[in-house]
Amino acid sequence: MQSAREAIEQIRGRVRIPATTGNRCPACNRALIFHEGREFCFQCEVIAKEDAELAKAAIADRERMKLKQLEKQFAAHSFINPSLKEATFAKYNPPTESLYKAKAAVMGFVMNFDKEKPQNLLLAGSYGTGKSHLARAATIELMQQGYSCMFISVPKLFAKIQESFNKNSSFSESQFISYLQSVDLLVIDDLGTEHYGKDTDGESWGHTKLFEILDGRAGRHTIYTTNLVEEALEDKVNGRNFSRILDNTEIIYMVGPDFRRKRK
Ligand SMILES: Nc1ncnc2c1ncn2[C@@H]1O[C@H](COP(=O)(O)OP(=O)(O)OP(=O)(O)O)[C@@H](O)[C@H]1O
Ligand SMILES: [Mg+2]
Ligand SMILES: [Zn+2]
Structure with a gap:
């Protein structure tokens, strides 16, 4: 027999609503979620990481542009x-x-x-x-x-x-x-x-x-x-x-x- 909690967990799994654990992130105080056997902060571990990667890519792009400009400046x-x-x-x-x-x-x-x-x-x-x-x-x-x-x-x-x-x-x-x-x-x-x-x-x-x-x-x-x-x-x-x-x-x-x- 499935408990009510297990049934809810299963539905959550299907519709991909992450389970919260009632604990809060010590860094940003958002509710922690429980997924694939571990508790984590969606903001700090997923969103902030993606933001950092985007920022890194933007910096790399800018560096490439600068190199192109330098090429013009120096290679002449x-x-x-x-x-x-x-x-x-x-x-x-x-x-x-x-x-x-x-x-x-x-x-x-x-x-x-x-x-x-x-x-x-x-x-x-x-x-x-x-x-x-x-x-x-x-x-x-x-x-x-x-x-x-x-x-x-x-x-x-x-x-x-x-x-x-x-x-x-x-x-x-x-x-x-x-x-x-x-x-x-x-x-x-x-x-x-x-x-x-x-x-x-x-x-x-x-x-x-x-x-x-x-x-x-x-x-x-x-x-x-x-x-x-x-x-x-x-x-x-x-x-x-x-x-x-x-x-x-x-x-x-x-x-x-x-x-x-x-x-x-
Ligand atoms: N065999 C050659 N035929 C035509 N031009 C030459 C020849 N050797 C040198 N030159 C010309 O002479 C000048 C001096 O040559 P270059 O600057 O290449 O010498 P280098 O070996 O680099 O000398 P350094 O050690 O003083 O730097 C340059 O203007 C170069 O184009
Ligand atoms: Mg020389
Ligand atoms: Zn957080």
Whole structure:
């Protein structure tokens, strides 16, 4: 024989009227309901949670919009010296065997570009051998293919982050850094020419920022250019940054004359 209470519970189950328990929520003082063997507050556990999820989705949407805006703002090659704006592969005429191979390697990097198979390049060599030119050429080519690319020197990168601290800045530090982390190809130009103040533990503000960017780019393509040979670069950027720079990275040594002198 079913008790009256059980009968009511059964009807409630069918029409989905939640049973109340007579207890009240300690947080919001609404009546607690009993469902599937447990007592809970519909307001706090269901409605508030959904609201929080909606708010999170709205924030994510806003972040995406901001990134799109940032893309417009940053990607308009505003960080590239005029001499490199039109630096295509076609305009690079290698004067030495080493530079011929370097051009072929960077073109190979572009040809094999695959978001699923990230690969990095470190272009190392002395002044005016065309490191920035070839890195820029890679971004021109890949942007034509629809990839998002960013070319920035490390000193400019640090200056941009510092600019974001200004309260009138049109972008925040976190927006800028997440943009750098998210582009399909980031060229980090002139690595090693930046200045790092040294804190007591040998880790400065710049080291931390570089780490944040490099670590956040794991799984994406990055091209580095530098004048420094390996040990000097390691000293400069510090060990844990250096280790990330060399992770999955082909090093291309570029040996040749200074093109800037030749032109004069
Ligand atoms: N082989 C080349 N053919 C045509 N232009 C070149 C060649 N090499 C360099 N250039 C041009 O010379 C200038 C200097 O080259 P680039 O900036 O790429 O040198 P770099 O190796 O990055 O030098 P640095 O170490 O000083 O940054 C650029 O304007 C570039 O377009
Ligand atoms: Mg350069
Ligand atoms: Zn509640």
